Amino acid sequence: MSRVRFGRVFRMIVVRVVAGVALLAWVWLALFHGGFWRTDQRLGPRRTPARWPSVGIVVPARDEADVLPRTLPSLLGQVYPGPARVVLVDDGSSDDTAALAERLAHHYGGLPLTVTSPGPVPLGWTGKLHAVAHGVAAAGPVDYFLLTDADIAHGPGSLVVLVEAAGDRDIVSQMAVLRTRTGWERLVVPAFVYFFAMLYPFRRVNRPGARTAAAAGGCCLVRRKALERAGGIAAIRGAVIDDVALGTAIKRSGGRIWLGLVDHVRSTRAYPTLHSLWQMVSRSAYTQLRHSPLLLAGTVLGLALVFLAPPALTVAGAFLRDGLTCAAAAVAWLLMALTFVPILRYYRQPVTAALLLPATATLYLLMTVDSAVQHWRGRGAAWKGRSYPN
Template sequence: MTMPPVLTLLLWGVTALSLLIWLVLLLFWGQFWRMDQRLQGGDLRTWPRVVAVVPARNEAAVIGASVRSLLEQDYPGTLHLIVVDDQSEDGTGEIARQTALELGKGDRLTVIEGTPLPRGWSGKLWALSQGIAAACAFHPDYLLLTDADIAHDPQNLRQLVAHARQQQCALVSLMVKLRCQSVWEKLLIPAFVFFFAKLYPFRWVNDPKRSTAAAAGGCILIDPGALAKIGGIACIRDALIDDCSLAAAVKRAGYRLWLGLTPTTVSLRAYNSLNSIWQMVARTAYTQLSYSPLLLVGTVIGMTLVYLWPPLALAVGLSGGLLPLAALAGLVWGLMAIAYAPTVRFYGLNGAWALTLPVIAFLYTLMTLDSARRHWQGRGGAWKGRIYPRKS
């Protein structure tokens, strides 16, 4: 079957555009795909006081391991841990206390009972606000804001503080290594990090001359003075993407940021099903697009052009006897796999997983559309039993 010349020209044009986009991403987009921004160990003459604040709501399954990893930090300075039990119903606070007592470090842990969520706040940020207020009594030089499902490497705090001091950063954040054991985790979790890095190239975040700002909420070390200057946690009190909102506020105030990866500090959160990952992504995907229908349409078109078109063009080229077109489409798919391969290796997966990016992108596009649908239905911010108001 002969294809009309106009259609053939269109196929060539779109495939060439996809190729151009991937060349720009690989060569000029902050080298986001290299996965090379890592903390380096360092030493200080004196080690500052740190208070770690952990907001925890119904985290009985993981809070013990998280508290243990923090209290067993190989940190030469003073470290105190505050767990904010955000009205849990599963004994989260008691498990935290018991863990500290078993380690003989009960005096280094404070558990405070969270008060009811006031209007205009997200749950995590309200819990953090209460924990930070309690931390003031210990006069910290730094605050470590971390999630209840994070198991910290023993050297983690030492490296964070050394980097902050030596590089004069007000905020240092780590994208912890997410759990990647089930089939769905292997398919979708590394891509979550890949897409995040593409949206916020780490090298650009770490460049004080660029406005790009981002952080990973699971592990943030921040200077309390910088936090106070931007108005405290209250300045982002209703943000659903709170980590990047915090980083943006800090960078706008003239402070340096650093964001990187760690293979040793890990998330304990399991995502064993497609539904669990879907819920995580759909909760904030449309928020990332500023609730804009125009940006949503642009995102769908962009995802199709960048990720879905190459395998489609390859199939059309092979079935229609357009072998040069198929070869070009295969080249674009190969560049896509080259870009994704470092992330796949970081997660210890077989290199063949790098070829699955078109399938992954298709699923993430559906999640983004579902996120928009939930927003329009007034339930886009549902999380841990709370539904946050729809924003216009």
């Protein structure tokens, strides 16, 4: 066999092996990875408690005057049969967040509101978690804390639903519906939820014996005793991805946690441009990889193999008239698209957009690499004027 022919055969074997591995990867992901692609983790039957527990709603807010008029009234207006109060922690805002919150409470009434400020952030704390810890202390010895972000709007009855669903769970967290108004939001946001579920399959999170743990910080009802048992907010004080850290801490301390999707809790935060979405993802992507170059390399290779190889090899196989490669890669691409369809339907997007998932995955790959580059330059995770390089 000539050297040229040997080279062609070797390349064909390599291409077919890559296509086969990609196909096997998608068969495994679709069938054996916790059903990550399903959207059926919703709060089911609920039970009215014999005694309505007390709830402190803690809202950390930093420069949130633009969203508070759309979100704070939805908390103040919650009709709850037990004792409940809202604590808004003004985390060093440069706008009139605190004064606006007071005005909104005066105008709308409803649940009592306390506006407080935590002061300077101590060494070793992230600003948000310092604000949350201050709010938890200000809420007093309540039975539950509802930790919710300032950009989250709650539908009527949201608090009652959470408490009724709590039962013996120590965390009940719901992933708020993110905004999908612009073209970039429609392309990137559903994939954000899809990739989050791939990292933390909701069914495994909700299984008491499984090691997988996570939470959704935008809407998270936490039992006070469970939080104390896990060491309080101080136990995760330096965490940038604070919701996952909280869910992990509670589960490791013996708590039972639940994470799912919801329709009546929505984020009002706008990410209208690719730049704003890029910053949203890249500010914590390398932190998710524990600042490990080895994990970064594995992630890049994994994304390339699982998401980029199938469409590339489908086209290459068709062009080279290699039916085996084309068929294996096309089936892998089809499985990828089918697993994305439920999230697209959840976000009311056309199912044909599932075929664009490889392009979106390419963006996420680049965002992850950029997150690592920013970390190596000493910039690290950043949010509203604060940076956490380490």
